[in-house]
Amino acid sequence: MIDLIQTRRDLHQIPELALNETETHDYLLQVIAQLPQTWLTVRTIKVLPTAILVHITGSQPTQTLGYRADMDALPVDETTELPFSSTHAGISHACGHDLHMTVALGILAHFATHQPKDNLIFFFQPAEESHSGGKIAYDADVFTGDWHIDELYGLHDRPNLPAGTIATRIGTLFAGTSEITIDFTGRTGHAAFPQAANDMVVAASAFVTQLQSIVARNIAPTASAVITIGKFEAGTIRNVIAGAAHLEGTLRGFTQEDIAYLKQRIQELASGIAKSYNCDVHVTLEQGGYYPVVNDAAITQDFITYMQTAPVDFERTEPVMTGEDFGYLLHHIPGTMFWLGVGDTTELHTSTFNPDEHALQPAVNAMIGYLTHRMQKGSRS
Known part of the structure; x- marks a missing residue:
């Protein structure tokens, strides 16, 4: 022994x-x-x-x-x-x-x-x-x-x-887990002339806000899942509109089916934000071996x-x-x-x-x- x-x-x-x-x-x-x-x-x-x-x-x-x-x-x-x-x-x-x-x-x-x-x-x-x-x-x-x-x-x-x-x-x-990485690309500009720029703080903020509706309105109340954005990076100085934003987070669910659906909804939401804010949105979802x-x-x-x-x-x-x-x-x-x-x-x-x-x-x-x-x-x- x-x-x-x-x-x-x-x-x-x-x-x-x-x-x-x-x-x-x-x-x-x-x-x-x-x-x-x-x-x-x-x-x-x-x-x-x-x-x-x-x-x-x-x-x-x-x-x-x-x-x-x-x-x-x-x-x-x-x-x-x-x-x-x-x-x-x-x-x-x-x-x-x-x-x-x-x-x-x-x-x-x-x-x-x-x-x-x-x-x-x-x-x-x-x-x-x-x-x-x-x-x-x-x-x-x-x-x-x-x-x-x-x-x-x-x-x-x-x-x-x-x-x-x-x-x-x-x-x-x-739960099963998946890492979320999202990059928003717009156009940098002077804070005094927002019409000449494309503000990714606004676009990414709208995405984060809408993200919270996915679990609330797409997963059954008797089931469980969570999406959390833990990192939000954008901008360099107070008087310059940020032309890029970077988000990192995680999603978790108790079934592989729910996780797959959450991934699909995140991609769909990102596409909608890209159209609404006339920007590029690149989403990476990495689950690896972290199944439920x-x-x-x-x-x-x-x-x-x-x-x-x-x-x-x-x-x-x-x-x-x-x-x-x-x-x-x-x-x-x-x-x-x-x-x-x-x-x-x-x-x-x-x-x-x-x-x-x-x-x-x-x-x-x-x-x-x-x-x-x-x-x-x-x-x-």
Whole structure:
């Protein structure tokens, strides 16, 4: 077994941004190398060099169960003043991926010494926060042949649940997300002669105002979606009419159908603004792998039933607008994502995020128990 607390603290000190998780990659390989290797096969892949896959051969396999742990950190300067704070300036595990990896290692360590009945594959995934590492791996056919996964599981820590609590739901757990980038091009001019210019502050402002009607008047009141423009840039000085404007934002929805429709409406609205204000409007909508995280109904019902009788605190939860590229993997591989409560700390993605380490062991125990249970049920087919 591994020391969960020390492992988490070691990982916490070496946070790295998406696709640059080299030190994290090396640390994980060192931990894995210290485990019994009898049933283990470790694999790295060229298309995603910091990723690690570990295959555990089952004693009587009829299926392969997968477990995913994301590796990357955020460009957030940690201010917790913990003795094991980030040693990488301006970067921290403000989303708790150090816990995610530690729980995965704890589960892996158990099955490395207790051969499972079915095959297991652990996927230590880079680039969840950006660049859609899960999509990169899947689209590169990583999960084919001996590395095919029949069911996939993964967790995300959550600060407003008691430490060690497991929570999930059937259906959508997290929203799908898409990045919005819009550029408006008109004509610069003197503030005293607006008739000789084409003001993109006015055009872009009209767009932002009308944008808010899309969800209110195009998405059913019983459904949920959100469109937010978080960045608006235009102009250089107070007495010059801005001939260009740049917007950046995000849209989120609980179904891929709603997301596709929101994208269509944004494009249509942009076309209308271009005609109304006689300007050019260029829209870029980038979703990548951030599909809605939709838990498989049958698998998740079994997961819930097990957790309700296991020695762990369990709660049903409502969907949230958080994004996760695990959604792309679940779009192709049936499985379940669940929350792991980490106690009363500040919110995710903040400089003071400090999850309760007492959550680690209950999560490891719960997933060892559930995966063993799932193997006893046999293949879905």
